[in-house]
Amino acid sequence: MNTKISLPRSPTEAILFVYVCDADGKLHFLSSSYEKSVSPDDDRQLPTSISALVKPSFIEEAARHRAVTLRLHGELNKYNVELDDQFTTAQSVTFYERALPRDSSMAIQGVAALSHLDDADNDNMPDIIHYLSSLLTIKCRVTPWSLHPVRSENNKKLSAVIAEILDSHFRFKAHDDQWISGGGRDFFIYKIEYFIDRSLPIQFILPGFPCKSPNKESKVLGTLPDKGEELAFKTMVKVAEMIEVVYVPGVRFAIVSDGHVFSDLLGVPDVSVNEYGRTLRTAVASMSGRPDIFTFHGLDDLLSLDASRATFTEEPGHFPEQLPCLSCYVIPRYTSASVLPAADDARRLLCLLAGRDEKSLYEEIKQNTSVTGLYRGFSRFLLEDLQQQPEMLALPSKNARKQLCSKIAMEMLIRNQAYSTIVGRLFPIHVRISIHPYNCAGPKFGVNLIHKDFVFQAGTLDGQRGDATEISLFHIPTPWHNLVVSDSNGLCIVTKKKDALKLGGEKEPKLMFYEDGRPSHLLIEQPFASLYKGAGTQSKLPDPGSEIAPAAEVKEIVLSSEPTKFSVTSVAASEPYCAYSPARRRFLLFLIALAGGFGPLAGNIYLPAMESIRTAFGTSVSMINLTVSMFMLTFAVAPMGWGTLADSAGRRNVYLISFAIYVAASIALGFSQSYALLLVLRIVQAIGASSVQSLGAGTIADLFKPTERGRAMGIFLLGPQMGPLIGPVLGGFLTEYASWRWIFFFLAGLGAVTWILFLLFLPETLRAKVGNGQVYADHGLLVFPGPHILEETKAAKSATKYNPLAPLRFLRFRSITLCVTYIGIIFGSFYCLNVEIPAVLKDVYGYDASRVGISYIPTGVGFILGSTIGGRYADWKLHQAMSATGLDHVPESRIRSQWVGIILFPVGLALFGFAGHFHWHVSLLLVSLFISVFGMTWLFSCNTTYLIDSFPGSASSVVALNSLFRNPAAALGSAIIGPFTNKVGLWPAFLSVAMVDVTGAALVVIVMIYGAKWRMRSSTSVNQTDKGKP
Structure with a gap:
């Protein structure tokens, strides 16, 4: 047959x-x-x-x-x-x-x-x-192995006793579970008999302990393990000790963290997952008292072919070399969380190995109550976890947010199924336990990770306890989605922060800390029994004296100055966005703003000396002009390489390397003896000077939270914008009173001083490497990278293959493409104005060089006021929107703040054309310059901050793309405005330029209308494009 x-x-x-x-x-x-x-x-x-x-x-x-x-x-x-x-x-x-x-x-x-x-x-x-x-x-974990099992009736009875311990003290229960009816108990006994017949420890495997929920406003205390994880470990230890009473070999728990499986979907940076896991493994001894029964595994070490990586490690894998097709797999992106390349490769590999069968999964959701419960649970907690994520805040309605969460929940189910399958294959003899509400028919058994006598029903505070009515309606509280509240008797409840804040009482609440400074739990100084019916019937975990840490191990902080009032802000024990003091952040902002002016300064200080340099080298005007063109071209393209490197390898080293190149090239230019060497060194100088164009934006994203970035970006842009103003003045002075060579020696000296300031005071800020910077904040103002710092940052070092063209990938996002195109138009228009200012003042108003220089004062004032006020206005509008909606910022709020600049810039250009053409009073011309520059810098501040907010984890790269559009537009505007003005006249030329800017503003309006929607669909469209679909 x-x-x-x-x-x-x-x-x-x-x-x-x-x-x-x-x-x-x-x-x-x-x-x-x-x-x-x-x-x-x-x-x-x-x-x-x-x-x-x-x-x-x-x-x-x-x-x-x-x-x-x-x-x-x-x-x-x-x-x-x-x-x-x-x-x-x-x-x-x-x-x-x-x-x-x-x-x-x-x-x-x-x-x-x-x-x-x-x-x-x-x-x-x-x-x-x-x-x-x-x-x-x-x-595959096939050992320990024994060839000689000893089967006996006593072993069968022992297996039944252990099954009863699981059922009474650990197992999740629901009225419709299949522990008995579906053969779950028999299957559990069947699994553990293998170990008992061979006198081996019973091996449990638990996927869990991923990372803390990103919603620190309403769910958790912070990002690190706290009292919830401690109670979970003690629950497992208690179960292990109960089993050891009847079965001496006992049990072992393999903790398989699924943090990197889902972190990008939850908006949690991979580096935060690593920090959570590192702290968990370090603290397991003090939390559980039995570190011998736990082992820890992560996605990376499970999927690596390196046999020596038996347990969790943060050293990056090398999956692409072992599986070339890995780089072709596109992961759907729903949040802008920063990712580590090794973790991203592991996620790709996971999905490739397990495959994606969405059709079968949809059928399972309809027919399998366990999968239905899992899907509903994912959707439910995603609504809360993603509450403060920009992608959620951009959506106009609750229904739209639910739809997004449903999509992410489906992706989570796909990855959960994949991870579960791979874990099952790698641990074939282990007993599978899960924090999800499975029906307990096997092969997985749902467990209450925190002892059930401590947990109120499904996140409520009504004192009701007991079994769930239906599996699909139940949610098992976990430490990473909740916090622990203790009363004066040592009783604990596990609940969300927003529910914990409803706990009343006349005495002030206290936040308890571990000795190492981690938040532990909230303490209510009155019994739960006096607050909620049924709470007094709870019992403590065994060994209650260890449940609330002794005074020697914790500190307490009074969280409110008013007796009965809780403040969400004061109760939040989450880490600050940046660990540095405001004064230190202002100093670092000044430093990068100073550095940001070097590129434009080096480009413009050279202009007054061009005739002297041409004479010195005996070359033509066109050849000298070529050195200007090559400088600008290099200055436009090079930031892409620096930005990509800075977003992967870190900011500090790129600052030091690029400025060392800049200083060396400037010194060599001062001694150059041939035109060819001059041309090459100007290109090298541009490469070094261009780094801050992209690095500065990335550093601002690292140091300043979204509600502060507009103001910070306005201050930073003062550096690059002042370069074109003071450059020609300094260049003329140095050429006249010294020599054109001293221009480069001056730049080298100023650059060397800045390099020393970077070396001494600029810490690494890349959040993927150092988080909020606490590692540097703890070591004072001076930065000397010794082993104590390098050891803490090396674990998060990126393994990204360097690709200087990586910023071009942002062109796939329509809103980014439209914004950088608009800024290119604006910058090109500004350089049309910048080129014509001295010509108009000399030819029309008869000004000499000194009076022309003085006439730039309104322009300088416009730079300062437009940049700073524009940034402050954007932040103010953001706060206003947050107050009105109760939501956090969305990147598109920056776009809506640009209306002032959209109006003023073309008005100023047109006014300049008319004033100069018809020889109106010079005061009107100067007012037009102020209006134009004020509007232009307002636009730059808001637009650049929008780019950063859209991709905070890749801020340097996306701003480098902005430079790629902006600087060639400047070169084009400078080249065509002279001939165009000579042909049609000053007012028609600048009215035309103003109309181009008004037309270009339509690009911004489109982003205002569709930007949020595009960003939500960006991950899907990227996948479709990669698959050859439109």
């Missing part, structure tokens, strides 16, 4: 079974994709569905030979076994094997996998199957 098995649809389904082989060639099977579970018993035969496919005689014969060969050579082996001729499926089974250590009772660990999938269009599938098979061969 011919039997036909349909081809699998995902790489994980291609894995037929995992096995071990003893020295005699006997196979022992651990898991199979074609059966719900396969016991790892030593007398288990080949799974029937597999034995029907593969020639059994060949397998047994080959196994004996392999057991000896691999034992001797110890190398990874791969070979094929053809399927029986009676089957029509044109396939073979590939076996991957490795020798186990010689002290093991087994000789070989192996994986059997089909070589093809039901996906003929995917050319990368064989590579993916090969990677997964290799991974399972190397990383």
Whole structure:
């Protein structure tokens, strides 16, 4: 009889079974994709569905030979076994094997996998199957192993007792669960009998402890583990100790963090996930008292082929080299959270290995109550977790926010399913427990991670406890979505911060801290029994004296000056956005604003000396003009390279390297003896000077929260904007009273002083590396990067491959493309004005050089006022919107603040054209200059801040793209305005320029209307584009 098995649809389904082989060639099977579970018993035969496919005689014969060969050579082996001729499926089974250590009772660990999938269009599938098979061969946890189980009636009774402990003290319960009716209890006993028959510790595996919720306003205290995690560990320890009373080998818990699986969907930076996990592993001894029963694993170490990485590590993986198709996989983006390249690669790899089957998942949501509950739970907590995320705030209605959360919940389900599948494959003999409300029929068992006597029902404070009515309606409270509140008797409840703030009482609440400064929990100095009915019936966890930390371990802070009033701000124990003092941030802002002026200064200080330089080198005007053009072109393009490097490797080193290049090139220019050397060195000088164009924006995003960025950006832009004003004056002075060479020596000296200031005072600010900067804030004002700092920052070092063209990827976002195009138009128009100012003052008004210089005063005032007032206005409008809606900022609020500049800039240009053409009083001309510059800098401040707010994790890169559009537009405007004015006259020329600006403003209006919607759909459209869809 011919039997036909349909081809699998995902790489994980291609894995037929995992096995071990003893020295005699006997196979022992651990898991199979074609059966719900396969016991790892030593007398288990080949799974029937597999034995029907593969020639059994060949397998047994080959196994004996392999057991000896691999034992001797110890190398990874791969070979094929053809399927029986009676089957029509044109396939073979590939076996991957490795020798186990010689002290093991087994000789070989192996994986059997089909070589093809039901996906003929995917050319990368064989590579993916090969990677997964290799991974399972190397990383599948098959030890400890025993060849001699001892089965007895006593062991069966012992298994039943342990099942009762789980049921009474750990298991999630609902009225419709299947612990009994669905065979869950029997399956649990079946799983643990393997360990008991061999006198081995029972191995539990728990995916969880990802990171704290990003909603610190209404859910959690901060970003680090607190009393909630402590109670969770103590709950597991208590269960372990209860089992140890009846079963001496006890239990072990493998904690598999899923933080990096979901962090980008939740708006949590990967570096925060690392910090949470690092603190958790460090504090587990003090939190649990039993660090010996816990091991920790992360997404990166689980998926790496490096056999030495058995537990969690923050060293980046090298997935792209091992799986080339990884870089082609596009992850949907719903938030702007900063990601670490290694974590992003691990997420891609996870999705590739497990496959995506959304159609089947939709059916599961409809039919499986456990999956329904999981989907509803994801959707529900996403509404709260993402409450303060810009992507949510940009949506106009609650219904739109729900729709976004539903999309993200579906993506979370896909990744959860993928992660669950991979974890199940890597830990085939472990007992699966979960914080999600599964129906407990197996293979997963839902557990209350915090002892149930401490938890009020489903996040309410009404004192009701007990089982959930339906699985799909229940939410198990977890430490990372809640905080702990304790009363004067040491009783605890686990609830959200917004509910905790409703707790009344006449005495002031206290926030308790651990000795290392981490927030622990809230303390209410009166019994819960006096506040809520039924609270007095709660019992404490065993060993209650350890539940509230002793006075020696905690500090207490009074959170409110009024007896009964809570303040959301004062109760929040979250970290500040930036750990530096306001004075230090102002100093750093001054430093980068000073540095920001070097590029425009170097470009413009050169202009008065061009004739002297041409004479010195005996070259033509066009060749000298080429040095100006090449400087501007380089200055436009180079920021892309610096911006990409700064967003991955860090800001500080890029500042130091680029300014060292700038200083060296300036010194060499002062000594240059040939035109060719002059041209090359001007290009090098432009490369060094251009870095701050993008670096400054990134540093502002690091140091200032969104509600402060407008003001900060206005101050920063003063540096680049003042360069063109003071440059020609300084250049003329130095050329006349010294030599053109002293222009470059002056720039070198000023640059060297700035470089020293960077070296001494500028810390690393990239948030992906140092978070909010606490690591530097704790070490004083002077920055000397010694081992104590490098050790704390090296773990988050990026593994991104350097790509100077990376900023171009932002052109995929329509709102960014429109904004940088508009700023290019504005900057080109400004340079039309800048070129004509001295010509008009000399030719029309008869001013000499000194009076022309004085006439720039209104322009300078316009620069200062437009930049600073525009930034403050944008921040004020943001605060106004927040007060009116109760929401945080959205990037598009910056666009709506540009209306002042949109009106004033073209009005000023037109007024300049008419005043100069018709020889109106010079005061009107100077007013036109003030209006134009005021409007232009207002626009720059608001627009650049919008770019930063849109991509705060890649601020340097996106602003580098802005420079790429802006500077060539300036060069174009400078080149065409002279001939155009000579041909049509001054007022028609500048009225035309003003009309171009008015037309260009339509781009900004489009972003005002559609920007938020585009940003929400950006991740989907990127995926479609990459797949060849429109």
